[in-house]
Amino acid sequence: MPLLAALLDPADRAAFLTTPEGTWSRHELLGWAAAIAADLEGAPIVAVHAVPGAPTIAAVTAALLAGVPIVPVPPDAGQLERAHVLRDSGAVLMLSDDPSAAADSGLPIVPITRVQRSGTIPAEPAGTQPALVLYTSGTTGAPKGVVVSRAAIVADIDALATAWLWTPDDTLVHGLPLYHVHGLVLGVLGPLRLGARLAHTGRPTPQAYAQQAGTMYFGVPTVWSRIAARPAEARRLAAARLLVSGSAPLPAPVFHDLRELTGQAPVERYGMTETLITISARADGERRPGQVGLPLDGISTRIVDESGSLLPADGTTIGHLQLKGPTLFDGYLRGGVAGRPVTEAVQPPPLVDGWYPTGDVATIGPDGWHRLVGRASTDLIKTGGYRVGAGEVEDVLLSHPAVREAAVIGLPDDDLGERITAFVVGDPVPPDDLIAFVAERLAAHKRPRAVHHLQELPRNSMGKVQKNRLRDVH
Structure with a gap:
């Protein structure tokens, strides 16, 4: 046809x-x-x-x-x-x-x-x-x-x-x-x-x-x-x-x-x-x-x-x-x-x-269901010997009532290899509170080491967050 x-x-x-x-x-x-x-x-x-x-x-x-x-x-x-x-x-x-x-x-x-x-x-x-x-x-x-x-x-x-x-x-x-x-x-x-x-x-x-x-x-x-x-x-x-x-x-x-x-x-x-x-x-x-x-x-x-x-x-x-x-x-x-x-x-x-x-x-999953973590270049974070998916951390941050948007990346770290760093849009919340919020819900090694508040996340025309641009923001 x-x-x-x-x-x-x-x-x-x-x-x-x-x-x-x-x-x-x-x-x-x-x-x-x-x-x-x-x-x-x-x-x-x-x-x-x-x-x-x-x-x-x-x-x-x-x-x-x-x-x-x-x-x-x-x-x-x-x-x-x-x-x-x-x-x-x-x-x-x-x-x-x-x-x-x-x-x-x-x-x-x-x-x-x-x-x-x-x-x-x-x-x-x-x-x-x-x-x-x-x-x-x-x-x-x-x-x-x-x-x-x-x-x-x-x-x-x-x-x-x-x-x-x-x-x-x-x-x-x-x-x-x-x-x-x-x-x-x-x-x-x-x-x-x-x-x-x-x-x-x-x-x-x-x-x-x-x-x-x-x-x-x-x-x-x-x-x-x-x-x-x-x-x-x-x-x-x-x-x-x-x-x-x-x-x-x-x-x-x-x-x-x-x-x-x-x-x-x-x-x-x-x-x-x-x-x-x-x-x-x-x-x-x-x-x-x-x-x-x-x-x-x-x-x-x-x-x-x-x-x-x-x-x-x-x-x-x-x-x-x-x-x-x-x-x-x-x-x-x-x-x-x-x-x-x-x-x-x-x-x-x-x-x-x-x-x-x-x-x-x-x-x-065993039932064939797929969960996308993201791009290998930006969303697979290797920190302290662990492999952490940025999306998992983002999901927890988004469950906080004060957070409307979240993006997580790995930044170079002499000790950890990469340190988990979060960028959030929403109501002002002390960074330590958001770090603790994640640590209570995920393994300790998956918590962000730093949280930055932004007015908006950089996105392209299809709504994808341009994480490479975040590396220049922190």
Whole structure:
């Protein structure tokens, strides 16, 4: 079945896509995207100025119809970041309604919003063809282009449909950015394949979510935290059957608040740009705070130590998470394809005996449930001969009534190797009181050695705390 299976039913004229700009049926969106696709014929790779809203959705759909890999460019990207993405990807044009969107690159601009429509629908490309080139956040250097095939997207959406009981009867509501896996692959391509209706709110505010009558809502922890802080808006979501949280760990207090206010616990899931979504709680199953669930159909996981030796799935041993399955990316784009097909410029994934090393650390329980500790580089703290997961300490700090946000890192220490250091947002509390609070609830070696109060934690556009920036704050 094609990636855009639900869209390719031209007889369907019911409302499908709703955004602040208006409402479109599948028939109308297909005609709009087909007209744009005609302008992309023969292009090796194109970019889209991924502002939130219907034009970006139409542009991405057009590129997929045309069989042309597309690079979403964040609208808030700085000049250097935008220039790097456009240069590195080798995009030959930019889809945008803003004539200045690619002014620094000299790329031709193809307008998205247009009056003309087309009834000529290109043939579906092979599933092995690249669909998206998504640029990573670049926390360890310049952002890298992750090449994702049509087949990987289809496998992921179908596995999530099984896990979440996602059907054409659903209405998905979200306001997430349209240049990441969560907002774009799940939040746009999911409905285009499965037939569910989509309401994109432009911005993911509590008021915007409450105004839409959805059966499924997608959000990142920052979104859910703000919704939980607005009880009236949160209760408006009680009629939904699924609240999905991802892209960063959902704090346990927010999990419990949402369950109390909406009558259901949120579903958490795990994924990354290179693997798409691979682990999730089930719509018809248990949901546990601080845990992301079970591998999706077709996905295998394991944890290993630094030498690559297999570690036990006992629920307590922390190890490096590896996985394999049909949702893995094709590889990283070698910079500057310069008009060549993307398939000729892909560096294969760095697999270890067929397994992809995610760079994350986790525990796996005897029942298969996964708890993500975080990134190996920042969230696995080696202190005094012990291995401590930052997330465990953060969860305890968040259970203190005065703490609204918490981030824990390891800082260099001559005696301990690394000392556990906490950064909190909330009401003023003496640091020693918070240290004692943790020491009473966890092993003594897991307590923070220092606590710093901040006005806010540094976060990226998806709500992930940028812990590397905290190293300069203490």
